[in-house]
Amino acid sequence: MRLLFIGDIVGRPGRDIARRGVPGLIVDRQLDLVIANAENAAGGSGLTPEIYKELVAAGVDAITLGDHIYRRREIFPILQREENIVRPANLPDEAVGRSWATVKARNGSLVGVVSLLGQLYMKPIDSPFTAADRVLAEMPSDVKVRFVDFHAEATGEAQLLGRFLDGRVSAVLGTHTHVPTADETVFPGGTAFQCDVGMTGPFDSVIGRRIDRVLETRLTANPTAFDVATGDVRLSGSIVTIDDETGKATAIERICVREEELPALEAAAKRS
Amino acid sequence: MRLLFIGDIVGRPGRDIARRGVPGLIVDRQLDLVIANAENAAGGSGLTPEIYKELVAAGVDAITLGDHIYRRREIFPILQREENIVRPANLPDEAVGRSWATVKARNGSLVGVVSLLGQLYMKPIDSPFTAADRVLAEMPSDVKVRFVDFHAEATGEAQLLGRFLDGRVSAVLGTHTHVPTADETVFPGGTAFQCDVGMTGPFDSVIGRRIDRVLETRLTANPTAFDVATGDVRLSGSIVTIDDETGKATAIERICVREEELPALEAAAKRS
Amino acid sequence: MRLLFIGDIVGRPGRDIARRGVPGLIVDRQLDLVIANAENAAGGSGLTPEIYKELVAAGVDAITLGDHIYRRREIFPILQREENIVRPANLPDEAVGRSWATVKARNGSLVGVVSLLGQLYMKPIDSPFTAADRVLAEMPSDVKVRFVDFHAEATGEAQLLGRFLDGRVSAVLGTHTHVPTADETVFPGGTAFQCDVGMTGPFDSVIGRRIDRVLETRLTANPTAFDVATGDVRLSGSIVTIDDETGKATAIERICVREEELPALEAAAKRS
Amino acid sequence: MRLLFIGDIVGRPGRDIARRGVPGLIVDRQLDLVIANAENAAGGSGLTPEIYKELVAAGVDAITLGDHIYRRREIFPILQREENIVRPANLPDEAVGRSWATVKARNGSLVGVVSLLGQLYMKPIDSPFTAADRVLAEMPSDVKVRFVDFHAEATGEAQLLGRFLDGRVSAVLGTHTHVPTADETVFPGGTAFQCDVGMTGPFDSVIGRRIDRVLETRLTANPTAFDVATGDVRLSGSIVTIDDETGKATAIERICVREEELPALEAAAKRS
Numbered sequence A, B, C, D: 001m002r003l004l005f006i007g008d009i010v011g012r013p014g015r016d017i018a019r020r021g022v023p024g025l026i027v028d029r030q031l032d033l034v035i036a037n038a039e040n041a042a043g044g045s046g047l048t049p050e051i052y053k054e055l056v057a058a059g060v061d062a063i064t065l066g067d068h069i070y071r072r073r074e075i076f077p078i079l080q081r082e083e084n085i086v087r088p089a090n091l092p093d094e095a096v097g098r099s100w101a102t103v104k105a106r107n108g109s110l111v112g113v114v115s116l117l118g119q120l121y122m123k124p125i126d127s128p129f130t131a132a133d134r135v136l137a138e139m140p141s142d143v144k145v146r147f148v149d150f151h152a153e154a155t156g157e158a159q160l161l162g163r164f165l166d167g168r169v170s171a172v173l174g175t176h177t178h179v180p181t182a183d184e185t186v187f188p189g190g191t192a193f194q195c196d197v198g199m200t201g202p203f204d205s206v207i208g209r210r211i212d213r214v215l216e217t218r219l220t221a222n223p224t225a226f227d228v229a230t231g232d233v234r235l236s237g238s239i240v241t242i243d244d245e246t247g248k249a250t251a252i253e254r255i256c257v258r259e260e261e262l263p264a265l266e267a268a269a270k271r272s
C-alpha cells in the first residue's frame, strides 16, 4: 500500500491547500491512506470539530496531533468519540483521547496509527519509548501496517526512537519542527524514517507565523500576536510504500506541493 | 563565486571523508571556497591543532565551530593565532578566538566568515541578532561576500535569523542538529538559507554516535560511552553560488557525498 | 537606612495584604524605603496602571517586575513615564521601560534600583552580568545605595551574580521562585544577598495558583485556568540595613507577615 | 519518632561535617533515624562504596541520591545489594538500584524511603506523580512512616508533589537546589513539607563549587574545573517529628550546623 503522511497543517492556508490538494493526490499518487498532523490547524494552534470534519471530508483518513492538542477544548468530544484520531500515547492515562487507532485503507488493509511526543526540549512527559512498547503490544497482531508520528524537537531523539522501533513498525515520521528534513530513508529492519516531514502552510513565514511579528517580539521583547502568515503556501509530507503482508516499508518519498500545482490536482480529482 | 559549506565533521570518519573528498569536490564542483564546521572533529567533540591542520591541508579554507568549541583546550592557540577560524560571535567578549574573519577565495574575492550560536534550547548566551549587527558593522565594507554559520537547535530561531539578515549577508546556513533540512532556498533579498546543512560523519548512528550506546542509556539511565559510530559515512553540505560584486546569492544546492563516490573524487583531484 | 524589599505580589490577595500592611510596616519597622516586585500583581500575571497607583499609594516607593512584565500592555505608558519603576536591564535595548531608576528614601538618601532576569531555565535573554556592569556604570556615582532584584530560577546563578556584585551594590535579592530561601546573609564585601525573598500572596496554593487546577492539568494534561488562590495570605520580603555613606549592607532580616498581624499594623499606621 | 534528613552532601567538606556531626546530633536532638542525600558526596558528583560505608558508619541510616546517581559506576554493586539506599523511583524500570526501601528506626518503627526526581528543568524522566503512586502501593501497609526526598529544581513542582502526597506520606522534603528554603511546614493532611532542605558542604561557594572557577567560565566561556570549595562548611537538614502509629508529621524544624558547633556535638556523642 501507499500511505501519505502530511505534516503539521497550519491555519487556514494549511487547511486550504490540504482540502484542495488531497483528493487529487489520492488519484495522482495512487494513495491508499492519508494521515495528517492537524495540531496547528485552528488559527495556528489546536483543532476544532469543524476543521476535523473538513479534513476528513477532503480525504484525510486519520489525524494525529501534538503538544497543542488541547488548545481548543471544543475538540474533546471528537477525541473521545471518533475512531480515526489519536492523542499522543505518552500523555497521562487520564488524558482525553485514544492512544492508538486502526483505520482501513482503500486497499482493505488495516493500519495502526500512533502518536508520540518527544521529551527533549518539550514540556515534561513520560517516555515515548515505554509508551511505544505498550501501545504496540495492545494493538491486534493482525494489524501489520503500523504508523508512528513522532512529534519531537530534537533530531537525536527522533533518530533514536526510529532505530528503537526499526522492524516493529512500518514508519516513524516526525513532525513539530515545521521544517522537512532531507534524511528520508528505510532502515535495515524495514521501517521508513524521517526526522520531520515538514509543515503544510505558509512558507513565507517563521514556522508558519508572520515574520514581522515574531521579529518584533524577538528584538524588543514586546509581545505581538503571532498571526498565521499567508504567503508561499505548500503542502509537505512523505509517501511511504509498504508491503501489506509484512508491514515492512520498501520506499519513502518526500513531497512538497505548491499552490500552482493545485489546478492540475483538482482536475485529476475530478476525472476520477 | 561558488562556496561549499560542510556541516559538522564528526570524529575520524568525518575527518576521513572530508580529507579524501574535499580536493576532488573543489575540482569537480568548481569551488572557490570551502568552509567547514569542525566542532565535533576530535573524537566527536571539539577540535585539536593537528586536526585543524589536517583539514586546512585538505583544502578547507575556513573553519567554524559551535557549542563544543572549547572542549579541547589545546585548540586555544589556534583560535588566537590563525586567521581562518572563528568562534561564535555571541560568546562573551572575553571568550578565546576571533568573532569574525576574512579569507581569500580562489577567485580572488574576500569572504567574511561569521559563526553564531542559537539561544533556544541551548546554553545561556547573548542574542545572535545583536551580535550579528555588531560583527557585520565591524567588517570592512569592501567584503561583499559574507557567510554566517548559525549553530542552533530550533528551526524557528534559524528562520528568524535568516530573515533578519536577508539582504545583508550572502548566506545563513545552519549546523548543530546533524540532520540536513530540505528547505534550502534563496530569500528575496539575496541571502541563501537552510536550517541545517547536516552532518559529515557516520549516518548509521544517532547524530554520529553509536546507536547501541545511546539507546542503552536512554532505556536504563546507565551512563555509557557515546563513541563515534563508523557505518555509512557521508559528507553533507551545501554549495552556494554568489555574485562577487553584490554579495547576493543566486543559487543553493544541497550535496551529500557517500564513501563510494570517493574514488572518483580522488581521481578528479589527481587529474587537476 | 532600612530598606524593605517585598517579593512577587500575586493577584488581589497579594495586593490586599501589601496595601493593608505596608503603611504599618513603614512605622513599625522604621523603613526608609519600600521596593516591591509586582510582576504577578494583575490577576497573577503582569501589572496595570491602576494597580501601580494602588501600590504607590500604599507606600511602595519603587517597583520591579520580571518575566511577566509585558503581559498587560496597558502598563506601557507607566513604564515609559514613571520614574520609580524599572524593566529588567538585560532585556533588549528597544524594550519598553527604563533599565535603572533612582528614588529618594525617607531619610533623604538616593537609592538606585535595578532589575535583572536570569538566563538559566528562563526564556532566552542577554547576560545579566554584562547588563549589571553597564547599568552600574551609568548610575551617578553619588548614588551609594544600590539595590538589585535578580529575578531568576536557578540558585547557582543567583549566588554567582551575588558574588559578582559583592562590594558593588548594597543588596542582590532574588524573586521569581515564589518561595523564600533561608540563606539571607551579608557577603564579605558588604552586599546583602538572598536567593529569593518569597511571594506575597496566597500560600495555600502552588506558587500562588489554585492547587486543584494545577494538579488536574499535571495529572491529566487537560488545560485548566490557573486562577490565583485565596487561602493563607502572607507578605514575604526582607529588610536590609544599609550604611548610607558607603552603601554597604550591615544586616538583612527575612520577614513574613500573616493576615492576623494586619490589624496591629493598621493600628500602628494610624497612630503615626 | 524524630527523623533527620540531611541535604545534598558535597565533597570532602560535606562528608567531614556529616561524619563529625551526625553522632552528636543523634544524641543531642534525640533522633530515631537519619537519612541523607549523598548524590554529591564523591568529589562533588556521585557516590563511591567507601563513602557509602563512611556515612553509614557515622550513623546515617538510609541514603538517597539524585540526578548524579550514576556518575561513579563503582557504586552499582552497593545500589544493587544494600537495603538502605534507593535510586529515584521514576527512573526507567531497568535502572540500577531499588525504587524504595524500608529501614528500622532506633525506636523500632519501620520507615519507608522513596526518592523521586523532578521533571521541570531536569533531564527527561517519567512522571514522579505516577511513580509515587506506584511505589506507595508496593510498600507494605504496616509501614506507616514514609519519607520522600523530592530532588527537583522548580518550586512549583515541589509544592505540587507535596500537596499530591499530603496525607499519604509523613514527609516530602526537597533537595537539588543546594539552598534551604524557609517554607518548612506541615500540610493539613499531616505531611511535612519543604521545597529544599539545603546543602551540606562549603557555603563560601556557588552551590558547593569554587566561586572563582564558576565565575570565570560564566564570564569568558572558558571551561574550568568546578572544584568543590572549602570555606564556611555547614550541615543543612530538617528534623521531622512523626506519630509512629499514624505516620502523620506533627512538626518540622530546619537545622543548620556550623563547624564551630562540632566540638560540642562530638563531646555529646562521646558522653552517650
Ligand SMILES: [Fe+2]
Pocket: A039, A066, A067, A068, A151, A175, A176
Ligand atoms: Fe508541535
Ligand SMILES: [Fe+2]
Pocket: A008, A039, A040, A066, A176, A177, A178
Ligand atoms: Fe506544529
Ligand SMILES: [Fe+2]
Pocket: B008, B039, B040, B066, B176, B177, B178
Ligand atoms: Fe555538532
Ligand SMILES: [Fe+2]
Pocket: B039, B066, B067, B068, B151, B175, B176
Ligand atoms: Fe553543536
Ligand SMILES: [Fe+2]
Pocket: C008, C039, C040, C066, C176, C177, C178
Ligand atoms: Fe513571579
Ligand SMILES: [Fe+2]
Pocket: C039, C066, C067, C068, C151, C175, C176
Ligand atoms: Fe517570574
Ligand SMILES: [Fe+2]
Pocket: D039, D066, D067, D068, D151, D175, D176
Ligand atoms: Fe541534583
Ligand SMILES: [Fe+2]
Pocket: D008, D039, D040, D066, D176, D177, D178
Ligand atoms: Fe545536589
